[in-house]
Amino acid sequence: MLIFAAVNVIIMVALAWLKAAPSNPGALQVTARPLMTPIERQTILFIETAMPGTRVHAQVSMGALLQPRRGLDRSSYFSTLNRFNSKRVDFIVEDRATGRVLLIVELDDKTHDARADAARDHMTARAGYVTVRLPAGCRPTAQNVRERIAHALQTHPEISRLPAGGSRQTRIN
Template sequence: MIGIGLVLVGIVVFGFAVLLSRAKSGKRSSSGSVSYVRRNFMTARELEFFGALRSALPEATIHSQVAMAALIDVKGGNRSSRNSFDRKIFDYVVCAANGFVLYVIELDDRSHSGDAGRRRDAVKDGIAKAAGLRVLRYQSVRTDSQVLRRDFDAMVLLVDSAAKG
């Protein structure tokens, strides 16, 4: 009797272990609790601004939704230093024709106006500044193309003067 009871307990424990490992690996369980859905790369608002940037800055190469970790690395420190930004995203990265990163753009919306949003922005801006990246923030997808052009020209001048100085 004790042997059969131990076997049954073993089967139950094994079953729970299998269910737990499936849940952790992201596989769909028999209850269907995990599913993966495709989403758009950019929101309509982000896509509209991307088009405005491309139109205003035809000689620039513009990338969208770029991980900060693709542009910034950590020297010294520990893993938590990298963890403070490795999952954060820059909305747009503006590069010269040769691929050199000129600056990054953040397109702010309502989520940036509260205390939490301002703290997130300050962290992102501080890390970018420490790495030598300039961050320009725009509030509207309808930012005038002349403003986008003026800012681009100013950033090119800054980069050129820094390279010469």
């Protein structure tokens, strides 16, 4: 009986310590990290130039863009949520007037896995998003970013129609 009581006390002290530890910010060993790499900072400028009148966001959580569909049981809901919730997309292009996401832009590098990228693109496409990929091995330039976005707009004309006016087109310079 005495052993049982001692084990309970040890467990309670350990749980109290674990619960208190995260609330002490001084105990966390963290440093600042840049939001974007130099190439990402350059690429965002190319996207903004290619799509004037839009707002471009960097490093957006897929959890901000996707949610499991309604009606799933608890297990399916969390299984679906866990597939994307902690992932990010490089850039989203948003219609300033409506907040509608027009494009997802991914800046691929040599570490990207084509199969995993295709699965992500399929998942975002199921939610109605179009992804433009800037491939590894082809350093982004104003011209090739503009060309890839123009191709996406031609392939998906519904993207370029801004909902507010119905007939306005997003310009590509």
